[in-house]
Amino acid sequence: MKRIEIIQNVLEANETVASRNQQLLDKHRVFAINIMSAPGAGKTSLILQTLTRLKGNLNTAIIEGDVASIVDAEKVQSKATAVVQINTGNMPESCSLIAAMIESALKDLPLDDIDLLLIENVGNLICPSEFTLGEHRRVVISSLPEGDDKPTKYPLIFVDADVVIINKMDLFPHVDFDITAFHRSVKGLNPKANVFEVSCKTGEGMEKWYSWVLEQVKTNATRL
Amino acid sequence: MHELGVTENIVNIALTKAGEAQANKVIRINLVVGELSGFVPDCIQFYFDSLSKDTITQGAILHFELVPTQLCCRNCSTIFQPKDTLWSCPKCQGQSIEIFKGRELYIESMEVE
Numbered sequence: 001m002k003r004i005e006i007i008q009n010v011l012e013a014n015e016t017v018a019s020r021n022q023q024l025l026d027k028h029r030v031f032a033i034n035i036m037s038a039p040g041a042g043k044t045s046l047i048l049q050t051l052t053r054l055k056g057n058l059n060t061a062i063i064e065g066d067v068a069s070i071v072d073a074e075k076v077q078s079k080a081t082a083v084v085q086i087n088t089g090n091m092p093e094s095c096s097l098i099a100a101m102i103e104s105a106l107k108d109l110p111l112d113d114i115d116l117l118l119i120e121n122v123g124n125l126i127c128p129s130e131f132t133l134g135e136h137r138r139v140v141i142s143s144l145p146e147g148d149d150k151p152t153k154y155p156l157i158f159v160d161a162d163v164v165i166i167n168k169m170d171l172f173p174h175v176d177f178d179i180t181a182f183h184r185s186v187k188g189l190n191p192k193a194n195v196f197e198v199s200c201k202t203g204e205g206m207e208k209w210y211s212w213v214l215e216q217v218k219t220n221a222t223r224l
Numbered sequence: 225m226h227e228l229g230v231t232e233n234i235v236n237i238a239l240t241k242a243g244e245a246q247a248n249k250v251i252r253i254n255l256v257v258g259e260l261s262g263f264v265p266d267c268i269q270f271y272f273d274s275l276s277k278d279t280i281t282q283g284a285i286l287h288f289e290l291v292p293t294q295l296c297c298r299n300c301s302t303i304f305q306p307k308d309t310l311w312s313c314p315k316c317q318g319q320s321i322e323i324f325k326g327r328e329l330y331i332e333s334m335e336v337e
Contacts, residue, residue, distance in 0.1 A: 001336070001337050002247065002336050003333055003334070004247075004333060004334045006237070006332060007333075008237055010233050011233070092229035092232065093228070094226075095226050095227045096226055127226045129262070152311075155260070155323075156260060156262075159323060185319075190318045219251075
């Protein structure tokens with residue numbers, strides 16, 4: 001019997017593909033944002049509003065990740081430069097997008113014609129936090145009806161977020177959501193995260209998000 | 225739910241390393257899994273039983289070393305294990321907290337023959 005020292009990260013295979021994805025995106029000057037949340041928090045709504053508002057400024061492509069259906073891809077089709085739908089139902093990771101799925105989706109996108117790539121992850125607060133995709137920034141959406149305890153219950157996804165969006169602010173008078181507690185939890189886990197309070201439905205607070213996106217794309221283009 | 229891909233990686237790494245060591249059989253794979261990682265040892269075991277079939281890893285014991293969550297207070301640098309889901313420093317009650325340990329998922333070593 002022989003003992004072999006290994007010390008190898010099991011997720012390394014995913015991380016290798018993710019960094020290859022990022023190199024490809026950088027080569028074509030595409031800025032990628034991974035958008036994550038629980039089902040129904042407003043990922044598609046955020047994407048739709050962002051597409052509408054930034055249409056004149058940026059050419060945006062979308063990768064939609066869902067267990068099944070092309071519902072989301074159909075919704076964003078007319079507004080985006082290009083859309084790829086990934087259905088994870090029959091894949092080893094059905095609960096999250098992984099870097100290999102993005103690698104194959106990137107082959108179907110006209111990368112030279114795109115400034116911004118918004119990746120809508122599968123609705124889930126647990127699994128997507130384990131798999132990087134090659135994105136430049138990570139965004140987590142929490143919506144008021146979900147309750148203010150999500151950062152406490154699902155810390156990892158908040159720890160790694162660059163932006164936390166609190167969506168459905170139009171429902172504030174109707175739900176018991178302690179927004180001070182929510183801000184405190186996020187700040188405790190991740191002091192650097194930008195937190196935006198918005199309503200994708202009414203447009204409230206969205207300008208800050210749009211400015212952040214434009215600023216990030218601009219800064220990234222300068223870097224390359 | 226997402227352990228299938230991860231277990232494929234474990235089997236692939238084990239086969240590669242066993243090949244490099246010119247081993248005929250993998251007896252034991254020692255894995256380190258953090259409490260905060262979203263990976264469930266029972267699920268990894270379940271997929272492993274099927275993925276390892278007809279390879280030299282078939283029948284290998286998967287040993288899981290579980291790493292408890294350890295947090296670090298950004299305010300006073302105290303390292304502590306959280307008592308509940310509310311992460312606050314036992315020394316200064318600060319709530320600005322960094323994860324120190326608990327996100328691991330790696331193969332530490334293997335025994336082969």
